[in-house]
Amino acid sequence: MKISLKTIIAGGALAAIAALAIAAPAADNWENHCAKCHGADGKGQTKAGKKLNVKDYTDAKVQSEFSDADxxxxxxxxxxxxxxxxxxxxxxxxxxxxxIKEMAGYIRKFKK
Ligand code: HEC
Structure with a gap:
């Protein structure tokens, strides 16, 4: 197969998409996996979050109750x-x- 510049560019774009699929940014992971309960703003004021009684991550006291390791x-x-x-x-x-380690940093950013 003759490899054209187009093929190389297309291949590069595909590789970039694949890399994104493997390691999504923390904000996307929060939105896709966590926001349903913990809220996009970390306050947990969603329907599921209220039902499950999740904590308000903007509250400094709440943030002090767990470590990054927790x-x-x-x-x-x-x-x-x-x-x-x-x-x-x-x-x-x-x-x-x-x-998962990035999620710790992301949760800390909610603190007011
Ligand atoms: C189905 C709802 C739900 C989803 C989705 C969810 N959580 Fe939770 N999470 C909870 C509940 C309920 C607790 C326990 C709250 C309690 O009892 O204090 C909790 C607790 C935590 C805790 C421990 C600190 C604390 O609040 O007690 C962390 C950290 C946490 N969640 C992070 C995440 C992350 C990160 C995601 C996404 C990858 C996520 N959660 C997705 C419901 C959820």
């Missing part, structure tokens, strides 16, 4: 209540370790 652990393995009922699912199959 965020990574909660997002990786999910959260269950004392009876073992799942409150939030584990995201280890949907997000990479690096993406």
């Amino acid at each position: 965020i990574v652990k909660a997002t990786t393995s999910g959260i269950s209540d004392k009876a073992g009922k799942e409150k939030m699912k584990a995201y280890k199959d949907e997000l990479s370790e690096a993406e």
Whole structure:
């Protein structure tokens, strides 16, 4: 096959799209995986968030109650209540370790 400049450009664009699909920016991951409950603004004032009683991540006191490691652990393995009922699912199959680490930074930015 004769490789034309067009082919190279098209290939490059495809590779860029593939890379995006593998590692989405934290904002996109938040929107796609977390905002339904925690809210786009991190306040948790969504229908699901209110029902599940999620915390307000703009509240400095709430932010002081967990460490970055806690965020990574909660997002990786999910959260269950004392009876073992799942409150939030584990995201280890949907997000990479690096993406989960980024979520910690993203959550911190909600703090007012
Ligand atoms: C189905 C709703 C739902 C979705 C979607 C969801 N969460 Fe949660 N999340 C919860 C609930 C419920 C809790 C526990 C709240 C509590 O009991 O304090 C929680 C707790 C957490 C905690 C522990 C700190 C805390 O608030 O107690 C972190 C960190 C967290 N979620 C991050 C995320 C991230 C990051 C995503 C997306 C990858 C996400 N959550 C998606 C419902 C959800």
